[in-house]
Amino acid sequence: MRISQLSAASGVPIPTIKYYLREGLLPQGEQTAATRAEYGETHLRRLRLIRALLEVGRLPVASIGKIVAAVEDEETPVHQMLGTAHYALATPVEIDPDDTEQRAARERVDHLITGLGWNVAPEAPTRDELAQVLVRLDQLGMPATEESLRFYADLLMRLVAEHEMGKIPLNGPRETAVESLVVGTVLYGKVFDVIRRLAQESESARVLGA
Amino acid sequence: MRISQLSAASGVPIPTIKYYLREGLLPQGEQTAATRAEYGETHLRRLRLIRALLEVGRLPVASIGKIVAAVEDEETPVHQMLGTAHYALATPVEIDPDDTEQRAARERVDHLITGLGWNVAPEAPTRDELAQVLVRLDQLGMPATEESLRFYADLLMRLVAEHEMGKIPLNGPRETAVESLVVGTVLYGKVFDVIRRLAQESESARVLGA
Incomplete structure (x- = not known):
């Protein structure tokens, strides 16, 4: 056309x-x-x-460029291509190793991941992303406990393992695999976020009797 | 100071x-x-x-202004104040009623909420937000089934009812209630999103044997 x-x-x-x-x-x-x-x-x-x-994802054009490049470079193995696409979805965050509070939060994240037995690269940008939110929650006087983080982690791992990863067609064309991963991560992430807010409104109305 | x-x-x-x-x-x-x-x-x-x-929330200054105004206007009842703050967190989305695809998606959302028996205002912006994602998923050939939406909804309602709403101090000062709602929605929403991506990386490494 x-x-x-x-x-x-x-x-x-x-x-x-x-x-x-x-x-x-x-x-x-x-x-x-x-x-x-x-x-x-x-x-x-x-x-x-x-x-x-x-x-929907509100991703910057540069991040989309990285995802497209990973799809088009046929030399990159599938696992690495998926990793590149996945990391491009992270919000860039810098943890300052000289800041005691930030370093402590990053250590809590590393400890959590080790404790869960999860296989996550030491350089995964998601580690610093989570550490940044923990610092903010501490500063606002609403710290996330290890117990609640583990509760979320168990729930989300069950969801990912049972309902998400199985849907990624790993044996088809490269573009389809990445597309499926990215769409799953970004669009279903949004579905998740919106349904959670709908549940909050409904539960708030019930509790406050409005 | x-x-x-x-x-x-x-x-x-x-x-x-x-x-x-x-x-x-x-x-x-x-x-x-x-x-x-x-x-x-x-x-x-x-x-x-x-x-x-x-x-963390990447909210525009205008949305933050609406939240602050709801806190400061003491005439607004608590439930309404929480609603205003909550709606300010939505990404503004316009569903075109003349677009058959968009209207059908919005009807699916309304049907889902009714079926769940949730108490969500007809004008809640979250309805159009969810409809927009459903349209995108359809266009990408990865439609969300009613069954999977219900599965997510049940899971998230359990989480919200058991682990989130109970933490909002409704009897304390107005600012504390809104702060708690907003921080819970935005910061825990982020915690959720990041832990989900960590789970995806770990599960992807396991499945692909990397």
């Missing part, structure tokens, strides 16, 4: 599509004439992925 | 504190001389809340 048709099918304006092409988020179409290129289903699918990550 | 001491105690630069004062996010200090004001524990606590919402 032509770029105008791709725009109509995806709902993404032509200048935006051209921007994604320039930034390398979208692969070039097949050149059929000097000023004409042909686009296919891959482009449409990729555009939908980009829009979902931007609008 | 003086503004310089408030800055040192909170780690927030003086110009930023002045900006929060101008925007009404932070109440004015007690004027002790023409160019001197005195700040107290309330200011320090409020500053920590603002920083947590900005840095």
